Amino acid sequence: MKLAMIGFGQAGGKIVDRFLDYDDRTNSGIVRAAIAVNSAKADLMGLERIPKDNRVLIGQARVKGHGVGADNELGAEIAEEDIDEVQNAIDSIPTHEVDAFLIVSGMGGGTGSGGAPVLAKHLQRIYTIPVYGLGVLPGTDEGGIYTLNAARSFQTFVREVDNLLVFDNDSWRQTGESVEGGYEQINEEIVRRFGLLFGAGEVAGDQEVAESVVDSSEIINTLSGGGVSTVGFASEEVELNTSGGLLSRFTGDGAGDEGLDAANTTNRITSLVRKAALGRLTLPCEIEGTERALLVLGGPSEYLNRKGIERGRKWLEEETGSMEVRGGDYPREKPEVAAAILLSGVTNVPRIKRLQQVAIEAQDNMDDIQAESEENLEELVEDDEDELEPLF
Ligand code: GDP
Incomplete structure (x- = not known):
């Protein structure tokens, strides 16, 4: 089937970049259009395949091209504020030739984690074709804030898309590898799996006609619901x-x-x-x-x-x-x-339940620290006997 892919945030952009590479290598023709959206200019510049005109920098007024620093609430806010800029890029692609949108993002960070669900909601309002999400869960070793971001993004993203396809970095992490090298392999695994799946509905005219070839409507029907x-x-x-x-x-x-x-x-x-x-x-x-x-x-x-x-x-x-x-x-x-x-439509997923538990713990912990922080700072700054006077 033909997809319009939108990579939101760094992971999202890199994965869509790999999908374009996969398309070239295999001639599968699944990426009808590719767009990258980010609040970090450097991340957009680091992409290889996505056309420069299809790279959208959002939130310039707020974060000046430096990213949102894993703050996914800010990620969601700037996505909403700058949704017109994303829409402009989408306007330039032939959506009538597209079977569905696929929004790709890492759910543990900030820009994609917050922005991807906002974009999904927007696209659902405007287009009749399905809007799917490909959400990447962070590794369990990435820490509390990433887990909390992912748990919150997951809840929102599922609600806003027609189906959320999930890839769990944690299951694919390999020990003893650099993070970057690790991601390269992981991203290859992502495109190999989803490429075969989505490519199935896109058999070109010159290819042999199969006995019972998969049609894109079968992919859509499986994902519907x-x-x-x-x-x-x-x-x-x-x-x-x-x-x-x-x-x-x-x-x-x-x-x-x-x-x-x-x-x-x-x-x-x-x-x-x-x-x-x-x-x-x-x-x-x-x-x-x-x-x-x-x-x-x-x-x-x-x-x-x-x-x-x-x-x-x-x-x-x-x-x-x-x-x-x-x-x-x-x-x-x-x-x-x-x-x-x-x-x-899988429902028995212990990994998600564990993710939510760790997220709640992280959230409680952060709330406690914040509640105590004012008191702690005061204790630090003030001298015990109150003998010192601030300047003004
Ligand atoms: P954002 O740019 O603020 O949206 O955040 P990132 O996309 O950089 O990171 C979000 C999460 O995505 C991280 O916590 C990682 O779990 C994951 N991640 C980052 N880069 C990659 C990548 O290239 N491949 C995969 N599979 N996951 C990634």
């Missing part, structure tokens, strides 16, 4: 059919062993589906109780078969207890077969 989503992914390398002969062993073209080879393809698909659903999700959660799901199988068309997808889909129905599990394939000439599973 709102709530929170997570994505599972698994892939396996395969050989492309370049020599002509080799592949027949897998596809059932070889005389005599047709049944076995078709069974092979089917088994490969079902095992990938299990791996994707039971492995690491973008937001860890219990998959039982998921309201709707979509299974996308990508790969060379020789490796995709209807029976495998149908079996994987049935298995997902059983695991989630959902009656609304869609499935289809996405043929692409890449030497891998990959399964992406969108689980939409």
Whole structure:
């Protein structure tokens, strides 16, 4: 499907930048337009792919291009004040060619955390196409203020979008790596997963037509109904059919062993589906109780078969207890077969409950410190016997 992506804040901008790179590499054509919004000028300048004209600096009057310093209330305020500037950038993109908006932001910071929900609310008022969010949760080691920001942004963002796709940095953090290097890998994981998913509805005219290709309306229907989503992914390398002969062993073209080879393809698909659903999700959660799901199988068309997808889909129905599990394939000439599973409307998410608990503790703690601060300062500044006089 074709998306208008808006990266809000530093993380949001960087991730949209990576999506453009992914589009170039894979020819998937999911980013119809890309915009970055930030209150920090340096962050906007650091982007590589997003066109300069599509980079919007907000809050100049208030923060002079220096960012909001993890103050997400200020982030929300300046987004509201400067929403017209963001709208101007959106006016320059062909929204009639776009299936949905995707607002991407890190929820732990200030600009994106506060601004992304404001923009979602604004877009919902103006456009009829869906507005989705891709929200990134901070790592648990980032500290109280980031957790509190994320918990508050999460509540607001979910309410304002048609669906909030969540990626949890904490689940993907790798020890012993620099933060920047770590983000590079994490961002690659984000675009790989969401790229396969959204790319599925965007099969170009010259690509082979699949047996049961996923349409963008199926992605939209899976996401409709709102709530929170997570994505599972698994892939396996395969050989492309370049020599002509080799592949027949897998596809059932070889005389005599047709049944076995078709069974092979089917088994490969079902095992990938299990791996994707039971492995690491973008937001860890219990998959039982998921309201709707979509299974996308990508790969060379020789490796995709209807029976495998149908079996994987049935298995997902059983695991989630959902009656609304869609499935289809996405043929692409890449030497891998990959399964992406969108689980939409997940509700059993202990990670969010923990995030909220830590956020409340951080909030109480900050309130206590603030309440005591005046008293403490007075105690420090005043001499015990009140013998000194201030100058004026
Ligand atoms: P903002 O510019 O004020 O919106 O804040 P940032 O986007 O810099 O940071 C918000 C949060 O996003 C941080 O707490 C991190 O958890 C996360 N973050 C920052 N940069 C990246 C990135 O490149 N990738 C990912 N996945 N997360 C990031």
